[in-house]
Amino acid sequence: MKKSWALSAALLLAPQPVHWRFVPVLNPDGVFSQPPSRTNAHGVDLNRNFPTPDWERDAAAYWQKRTNRDPRRWPGPQPLSEPESRFLHDQMQSFRPHLIVAIHAPYGVLDFDGPSVPPSRLGRLYLDQVGIFPGSLGNYGGVHKGVPVVTIELPNAMRTPLDAEMRQMWLDLLRWMAEKVPGESR
Template sequence: MRLPWTAALLFASVLIAHSAQAAGPCDDFVRKLPNLKQSLCEAAQLQATPARSVRGQTLWMRDVRPEVAQQRVLVLGAIHGDELSSTSVALHWIRMAEETNAPWSQAIHWRFVPALNPDGLLSSPPSRVNANGVDLNRNFPTPFWERDAKVYWEKRTRKDPRRWPGPKPLSEPESRFLHEEMQRFKPHLIVSIHAPYGVLDFDGPSVPPSKLGRLYLDQVGIFPGSLGNYGGVHKGVPVVTIELPNAMRTPLDAEMRQMWLDLLRWMSERVPPNGSTGLARTP
């Protein structure tokens, strides 16, 4: 039986969308992101997770894991979709995680989520918020979220739509995925890549890194519902927030490598191997 042309068109569009998802994100990423070649993206070997964004796009992940791992580190890009350079840097760092010969890098299980907000990242123009208009970095379940997040948004941001925390904590599929991934993976450290303020921020226990490459520590405080507040302050997992200098351009390749090496060196000194984390204590 022949389908009506409207049904056939819908069926074809579903097949095309499914095919694009199955082929991986690199065509979209290379077309959209700065300083990203097809070969580097494909070499990252991103794996599809079961999670989907508001618009049904796959959330991609990559593990780089030695045979014996003493530390678990979660690296995130594009919590804010208009910070394109953050995803590019995360993809460059996947290659470095595989190649780095520093002795202190050999026992780290890296988990990369290079684009937590694909709807915002791939929209035109790219958007800080997700497809529901929620700032994912204000949507985590910090204590007293229902009171503090609303007050902060209304009073401090004057209801800035780019910083809307959402109707309730973990209201978004992207933030729920990350929250669940933190519970499953139980990282000893979270590295969240942002732009464009050109500084380092830090939340949680341990002594923060004084610098990574040319980025120097400048702690800006905590916000209701932010990942730094939730992970670093509430759960006791150190959160290094990297603010790249430009949302549309990555640092030079040599600078990205220096940031990576500085991160490894700081971890070797300040992040205890096989140490307990707040998330590890959470049932």
């Protein structure tokens, strides 16, 4: 029932076919550690490990000065040093998306990086751009590769939104995509 509803919504709202590639969990080490962790088994924040321009100059300096060497935000020894970030980078290279939707926690906001006009809200999450960080997916994909990156920052990593809230977020995303995301095959 849910699959047919989502398919019907996509068909009604998308002016052309939509092709999705899902990566259900990019950081299984973090998800399954006790307690759950932002970093992988090597202690690297995967969302600071992408090859943004000037990563070598900016990532370590940002980590040292802006985060006070917070171990949860360590960018790693070099860009794409981690198998998880290399995997996502390879997926981006082969699939060539017109949009990236990332799900994070715990800020409870909607973030956006890249070209296009950002969505103002998805469900109860309102746009509140959190900034550009050396090595982040938003910086790499949205700013430097020109692929809009919508980051859904859930309020809690351990609790998914209710079905009605997810449905509204999905509808809001599809409406925004139909109006604002260019591309022949999303």
